[in-house]
Amino acid sequence: MSVIILILQLILAVILLPLYILYYLGIWGFILKKIFPLFVSRISVSYNKVMENYKHSLFSNLSDFAGSTKELRLLDVGCGTGANFRFYPNGCRVTCLDCNPNFQTYLRKSQAENDHLKYDGFLLASADNMTPVADASMDVVVCTLLTCSVPSTPAVLEEVHRVLRPGGALYFIEHVASTDESSWTSFFQKVLNPTWKLIFDGCNMRKTTWKDLEDAKFSELNLRHIYAPTALKLNSPHIIGYAVK
Template sequence: MTFFMHACAFFIKMITLPLHVAETVGLLSFYKRVFPYVMSKCADAYNDKMNDKKRELFRSLSKFYPTNGPLRILEVGCGSGANFGYYPTGCKLTCTDPNPHFRSYLEKSMAKNDHLVYDSFVVASGENLQGVEDNSVDVVGGAFFFMEHVVSDPSSWIYFLQHVLQPLWYYMGYFCETTRAIWKDLEEAGFSDLQLRHIHPPLFFMIRPHIVGYAVK
């Protein structure tokens, strides 16, 4: 199956070669503007299916309130603000995303969720958060909450299709990866406490395998 999977993935890579060339020369920059619109339309459907899981996850935020002042949250990869409705009243929110065109969608989400205090929007990837001050937040700082799609079990057809279709998904999902075993990075990161569960919500098969939980530094 491994040889067949790699052969199929190579075929998809050949099909997407024009997209790779277009990205290299900057012709896909227009999709950077389109992608936030696509994600904002998908957010409601995602929340409908993940509502119970999100409520359960973010209920744990109460454990990390400081002794004085509001709970300060840093959301990495905020997108259109799909999580805002799940945060406790009075939280101070800093958002980051590598795509600057999410700003207008974030502003709409903040207007709908006026129980939060909107601090700032920083254009940055999760790998480079130098624009966020050290010790300036309580969650993703004191605690790291996550709900993320991951690679499936190697014995499954979803695993096979994730690897075969990843070259195409990379462009459809604005450089999104479906073949990462992120839980391994979390397990090896040396957190003092890691609460992690694998779930399979009723989502599109490419992003169906999820991990959910939180880690304490």
């Protein structure tokens, strides 16, 4: 089976050879930074529709983690277009962080549409190096569809742990590798993953993020695997939950 997968990967690489050349010349990465926010702004609408019940349920207890001031301080990591804003509680103070400055046009639109929140600005930084965010300064960190595209999930989780106050929580929704290695989903994830990462700005369908969360330094982990009702079944395997520092 592994030989078949390798052959199919090579066939795809040959078909998309011009794209690989553009990538290694640095041209494709530049183009992606410009057009990817537009793609995300369109796809996040349909994703929120199919995931609405999951998101409402997950974020329903966010306010429980408000600190002594009773004002919830939330860091939205990899905020993108602000697709999660409408699920956050009234009066929540949101700090947005993303490594792509081109998201800001779409982010401002989401902020205007969700005036029940207070916004503490946009930070241009990567999830694994959030130096603008002070230690223990956040009650909640939210990461959704982020870890698929970061080089090191453990490094991101270390940073999340650092910026959370004691007793704060990380909330997450991530698409991950299929846990059933014998399934067709797993097979096609393996075949398409190299090409998928190239086209979708480093997005990795084969991430085992649940293992990184289990190995992280959180005192409590509430995690479950779900099969999300997404249009593309290859990305249906998800994990959802929250972890407490």
